[in-house]
Amino acid sequence: MSVERELKEQVWELPIDTRDGEFVAQYSQKGLSGLNFPRKQGHLARLPNGKPIPSEIHRWHQQTTNALVNTLSGKPIKEFPPLDLSVGTNFQQRVWQVLKTIACGNTLSYGEVADEIGDRKAVRAVGRACGANPIPVLIPCHRVLASNQKIGGFSGGLDWKRKLLAREGVLLLE
DNA sequence: TAAGTGCGTCGTT
DNA sequence: AACGACGCACTTA
Numbered sequence: 314m315s316v317e318r319e320l321k322e323q324v325w326e327l328p329i330d331t332r333d334g335e336f337v338a339q340y341s342q343k344g345l346s347g348l349n350f351p352r353k354q355g356h357l358a359r360l361p362n363g364k365p366i367p368s369e370i371h372r373w374h375q376q377t378t379n380a381l382v383n384t385l386s387g388k389p390i391k392e393f394p395p396l397d398l399s400v401g402t403n404f405q406q407r408v409w410q411v412l413k414t415i416a417c418g419n420t421l422s423y424g425e426v427a428d429e430i431g432d433r434k435a436v437r438a439v440g441r442a443c444g445a446n447p448i449p450v451l452i453p454c455h456r457v458l459a460s461n462q463k464i465g466g467f468s469g470g471l472d473w474k475r476k477l478l479a480r481e482g483v484l485l486l487e
Numbered sequence: 488t489a490a491g492t493g494c495g496t497c498g499t500t
Numbered sequence: 501a502a503c504g505a506c507g508c509a510c511t512t513a
Binding site: 433436441457464 | 503504505506507508
Binding site: 402404405427432433434435436437438439441442445 | 495496497498499
């Protein structure tokens with residue numbers, strides 16, 4: 314792999330300590346590209362080996378940290394870091410874009426999200442796209458429920474989904 | 488009513 | 501060609 318290509322794909326991985334454990338944020342040159350839930354076992358995030366963290370990334374990380382902490386407390390996000398969603402297909406990016414519009418404490422059903430992107434019939438595909446969300450919590454896929462206010466699914470584990478919704482004051486059926 | 492079954496539909500692998 | 505983080509319509513009890 315050429316140096317040039319390696320640089321282009323450079324990714325920084327930085328930890329975020331929260332009351333719910335240590336999340337790990339990933340940054341590309343374009344912005345926040347991934348966010349991982351805390352590992353079961355205290356797995357330390359891999360810090361960039363010896364390379365200084367660009368100030369730009371440091372700033373993004375500060376924004377990510379604030380946004381994450383706010384959402385974990387059921388509070389709205391004041392400021393987003395730039396998001397790099399380029400891993401997603403066109404369809405997935407459209408879905409994730411819709412998710413970003415769901416305000417704290419609000420929810421949509423998978424069907425309603427499908428409506429938003431203009432194809433009610435794509436419900437199941439929407440569910441799949443939600444599951445592929447690389448930046449959970451900040452891109453609030455936990456605010457998408459099945460019809461009838463039922464919980465639906467969550468790739469990070471339903472416990473997380475319930476916890477996040479509870480903190481935002483969302484009532485579930487079941 | 489509540490719980491269970493079947494199936495359309497669409498993007499992804 | 502098969503599979504979902506769905507949503508209906510349609511059984512049953």
